Amino acid sequence: MPQFDLAVFPAQIFWLVIFFTTLMVYTVAVSVPRMKELLEERWQKTEGYRLEANRYSEQRTIMLQQVDQDLLKSRKKAHDVITQTQGDVNSVFTERKNAMIALMKTQMAAAESNIEAEKMKAVSEIKEHTQIITQEIVSKLLPMGGNNNDIKTMLDDKMDLKVSHGA
Numbered sequence: 016m017p018q019f020d021l022a023v024f025p026a027q028i029f030w031l032v033i034f035f036t037t038l039m040v041y042t043v044a045v046s047v048p049r050m051k052e053l054l055e056e057r058w059q060k061t062e063g064y065r066l067e068a069n070r071y072s073e074q075r076t077i078m079l080q081q082v083d084q085d086l087l088k089s090r091k092k093a094h095d096v097i098t099q100t101q102g103d104v105n106s107v108f109t110e111r112k113n114a115m116i117a118l119m120k121t122q123m124a125a126a127e128s129n130i131e132a133e134k135m136k137a138v139s140e141i142k143e144h145t146q147i148i149t150q151e152i153v154s155k156l157l158p159m160g161g162n163n164n165d166i167k168t169m170l171d172d173k174m175d176l177k178v179s180h181g182a
Contacts, residue, residue, distance in 0.1 A: 142171065
């Protein structure tokens with residue numbers, strides 16, 4: 016095999032040293048700085064992302080606190096509105112209830128006065144009819160008949176006793 020020939024060993028070692036030296040110079044001068052640069056860029060990006068993530072986390076915490084405060088304010092405002100609305104509804108309900116009670120009292124008073132008037136009219140009609148019937152009965156039973164004024168007075172006295180207020 017030619018590579019094991021002792022005559023070509025010095026040439027092979029020479030070219031190995033030149034090639035290895037060139038490769039080492041290129042690696043140290045070009046590749047390593049590029050790799051170092053890439054690693055620094057990557058580290059800066061990751062560190063930047065970490066710092067940005069921390070900043071976003073702090074902003075999120077602040078925003079959550081603001082949202083909680085706004086939510087508490089909104090709840091308090093809603094509670095106040097509900098309380099005020101309930102008060103308004105209660106006052107309107109009370110006003111309407113009082114108006115309805117007053118209207119019912121007025122209607123009841125009018126109905127009672129109508130009933131009283133109808134009662135008086137009915138009693139008056141009953142007195143008249145009773146007087147007429149009594150006059151006819153007395154005139155048929157007694158030959159000389161009765162005096163209309165006497166019968167009317169007697170019936171008025173009896174009707175006033177029997178028909179009392181509220182009975």
